[in-house]
Amino acid sequence: MFTLNVSGIGKHYGGALLFKDVSFQLNQGDVFAIVGWNGSGKSTLLRIIAGLVRPSAGQIEMFCNGETIPKDSRRQFIGMVAPALSLYDELTGLENMEFFCRVRGVACNRNSCLEIIDGVGLAEHATKICGDYSSGMKQRLKLAQALLHKPPLLLLDEPGCNLDSKGIKVVEGIISKQRQLGVTVIASNEKREADYADKAINLSE
Amino acid sequence: MHQTKNGRQTTQTRPSTYLNEAVAIWLRDLRSEFRTRYALNAILMFAVTTLIAVSFSIGSFRIEEAERPFLYAVLLWIILTFSALSGLARSFVKEEEAGTMDILKLSARPQAVFLGKLLFNLTLLGAVELIIVPSFILLMAYQINFPGFFIAMIISGGIGLAAGTTIIAAMISRASARGALFSALSFPLLLPLMITAIKGCERAAVGIGTAGWPEVKMAVAYVIVMVIMSLFLFPLVWEE
Amino acid sequence: MIVRALLTTWMAVIIIAAFLYAEAAQGFPGETSRILFFHVPQAWIATLAFLISMIASVLYLAKRNVKADYIAQSAAELGFLFCVLATVTGSIFAKATWGSFWNWDPRQTSIVILLMIYGAYFALRSAVPDTERKRVFAAAYSILAFAAVPFLVFVVPRITSSLHPENTMNPASPGMDPKTLKVFLGSLFAYTGLFVWMLRLKIRILTLEGWRVRDLFR
Numbered sequence A: 001m002f003t004l005n006v007s008g009i010g011k012h013y014g015g016a017l018l019f020k021d022v023s024f025q026l027n028q029g030d031v032f033a034i035v036g037w038n039g040s041g042k043s044t045l046l047r048i049i050a051g052l053v054r055p056s057a058g059q060i061e062m063f064c065n066g067e068t069i070p071k072d073s074r075r076q077f078i079g080m081v082a083p084a085l086s087l088y089d090e091l092t093g094l095e096n097m098e099f100f101c102r103v104r105g106v107a108c109n110r111n112s113c114l115e116i117i118d119g120v121g122l123a124e125h126a127t128k129i130c131g132d133y134s135s136g137m138k139q140r141l142k143l144a145q146a147l148l149h150k151p152p153l154l155l156l157d158e159p160g161c162n163l164d165s166k167g168i169k170v171v172e173g174i175i176s177k178q179r180q181l182g183v184t185v186i187a188s189n190e191k192r193e194a195d196y197a198d199k200a201i202n203l204s205e
Numbered sequence B: 001m002h003q004t005k006n007g008r009q010t011t012q013t014r015p016s017t018y019l020n021e022a023v024a025i026w027l028r029d030l031r032s033e034f035r036t037r038y039a040l041n042a043i044l045m046f047a048v049t050t051l052i053a054v055s056f057s058i059g060s061f062r063i064e065e066a067e068r069p070f071l072y073a074v075l076l077w078i079i080l081t082f083s084a085l086s087g088l089a090r091s092f093v094k095e096e097e098a099g100t101m102d103i104l105k106l107s108a109r110p111q112a113v114f115l116g117k118l119l120f121n122l123t124l125l126g127a128v129e130l131i132i133v134p135s136f137i138l139l140m141a142y143q144i145n146f147p148g149f150f151i152a153m154i155i156s157g158g159i160g161l162a163a164g165t166t167i168i169a170a171m172i173s174r175a176s177a178r179g180a181l182f183s184a185l186s187f188p189l190l191l192p193l194m195i196t197a198i199k200g201c202e203r204a205a206v207g208i209g210t211a212g213w214p215e216v217k218m219a220v221a222y223v224i225v226m227v228i229m230s231l232f233l234f235p236l237v238w239e240e
Numbered sequence C: 001m002i003v004r005a006l007l008t009t010w011m012a013v014i015i016i017a018a019f020l021y022a023e024a025a026q027g028f029p030g031e032t033s034r035i036l037f038f039h040v041p042q043a044w045i046a047t048l049a050f051l052i053s054m055i056a057s058v059l060y061l062a063k064r065n066v067k068a069d070y071i072a073q074s075a076a077e078l079g080f081l082f083c084v085l086a087t088v089t090g091s092i093f094a095k096a097t098w099g100s101f102w103n104w105d106p107r108q109t110s111i112v113i114l115l116m117i118y119g120a121y122f123a124l125r126s127a128v129p130d131t132e133r134k135r136v137f138a139a140a141y142s143i144l145a146f147a148a149v150p151f152l153v154f155v156v157p158r159i160t161s162s163l164h165p166e167n168t169m170n171p172a173s174p175g176m177d178p179k180t181l182k183v184f185l186g187s188l189f190a191y192t193g194l195f196v197w198m199l200r201l202k203i204r205i206l207t208l209e210g211w212r213v214r215d216l217f218r
Helices: A041-052 A072-075 A093-102 A108-120 A135-147 A165-181 B017-035 B039-059 B068-087 B090-098 B101-107 B110-140 B145-174 B176-205 B215-240 C002-021 C032-063 C066-098 C106-127 C131-159 C178-217
Strands: A002-013 A014-025 A031-035 A055-066 A078-081 A153-157 A183-187 A197-203
Touching: A002 A041, A002 B039, A002 B176, A014 A041, A014 A055, A014 A108, A014 A183, A014 A197, A014 B017, A031 A165, A041 A153, A041 A183, A072 A078, A072 C002, A078 A093, A078 B017, A078 B101, A093 B101, A108 A165, A108 B101, A108 B110, A135 A153, A135 A165, A135 B017, A153 A165, A153 B145, A165 A183, A183 C002, B017 B039, B017 B110, B017 C131, B039 B068, B039 B090, B039 B110, B039 C032, B068 B110, B068 B145, B068 B176, B068 C131, B090 B101, B090 B110, B090 B145, B110 C106, B145 B176, B145 B215, B176 B215, B176 C106, B176 C131, B215 C131, C002 C032, C002 C178, C032 C106, C032 C131, C032 C178, C066 C106
Parallel strands: A031 A183, A031 A197, A078 A153, A153 A183
Antiparallel strands: A002 A014, A002 A055
């Protein structure tokens, strides 16, 4: 049972305020959307939740089965997909996955990685160099990478970016599966993606 | 489902140590390097060019016998230090430029990242030393009377170069004017190591006063201090 | 106001005393020993400032208290200033006494290395755009530089022999006559007072600038 608690988050960059007083609480099974105009700080908010950016005010708390998760341990509970988060272009899809398995300390072997790659529809391309992937294929691999360790918290920044209709189905499948595993937070401009969510927050207000 | 114990998951994972993860990062860096030769080319190019320039202009005869042990040590360590400064920042800068820095932050523990990158820098420097040092000795006709001590000095000094600069490389990866900043920041830290290494190589060449291997011990002490401090400071530098 | 007036008066007294009250030390050409009333305290303050900056850096990393970073930054700036002064006065003394401005003796080498560390510290601060990271990196660097210092202390003296007048001018040894000692200690006191006053001023400026940003959230 996973819980995410965002309270009073604010962020300013070099004297200019981005947003403030953002608060919400999410429980197991919730799908949440962050919407707003370009530049309203959707990606930044997601990055703050992921721990990549320090907020100027407020705090993020995470709980698993009632126990608080300290900041240093959060990385195994979070999976993230974002346009700015790239994978290694000189490695093949499979090598990328194996690397992330090993670095996260997740038990892995070729077959389990291949399974996940197959799950996002990249089976025939698994042994090709990522630099040769199309942008849609890269996006699918990013999704695969985020699911490796079965994280309770899934952060998706424009998950449908660069994807064809089959790819979008994959994303929908992931989101519905994630309802059993934990929480999903989607940041997006697209109405279709925002509609996956039960609750939303608009940063432009 | 997920349980935490000492910061690592205990379900669905095998117990993972910093070392396993560091080695994973190290091997991945090596693999990328093998395919692109991004860093090795830079360092080797610098080292070889400098070596040729030195050898060509000074040759093996222009410096008198008596001065050679010291001056050759100085030249060798200038080549090695500045080669290091030209290339050891690459592993972090590359991550930043390719946009993979964030995903590494999300997946790996900071201490593992530091150790992995340190191992990579050590490998890089080791490769350079393996090529440059024998070439230098041959081209300059460097006479070494105590080779064991000399080799120990080269190895410990090389490890020191990597140990002193890896955390700095992480700091400058996102800054402006990276190359110059990396050199400016690293140089004061490397200076004691450089001086020690030069003295050590001089003694090894001369062959006297090497009892107790003082300079090697000093270099090892330097490595230990730098690595421990870096392990403490790196998580703060790495995370927001 | 009072502090400023007191400091000014005290410093003026010291300067006069350095030239008129104390006697030129034996064994030095002409009046050259007088510069040491200024040079030694400057070098001392430069080192003290470095130490303060390092301690403030540790405090900042431990508590993320912004005031600690203000102290670190201010102490570093002042330390740099006094370091430059010490280098310049030292070179003047070197020229007058030993004939050349620069000899790379261990003391001169150490002060140059301190200058390099300060320079690198400021270069780092100005090259990192994000405020929080800038503070963390600067603090980390200051600690690393401090860790390298013991090695320098060991290593540098072995390279060249010292020309520095250790024994004759060292206040701890009985070689200094009472008048000289008085002026010297007075000068040390004056410089320390000057340093502390300037430090507090700088910290106040940084604090006020910091409040401007914080008010965004009110």
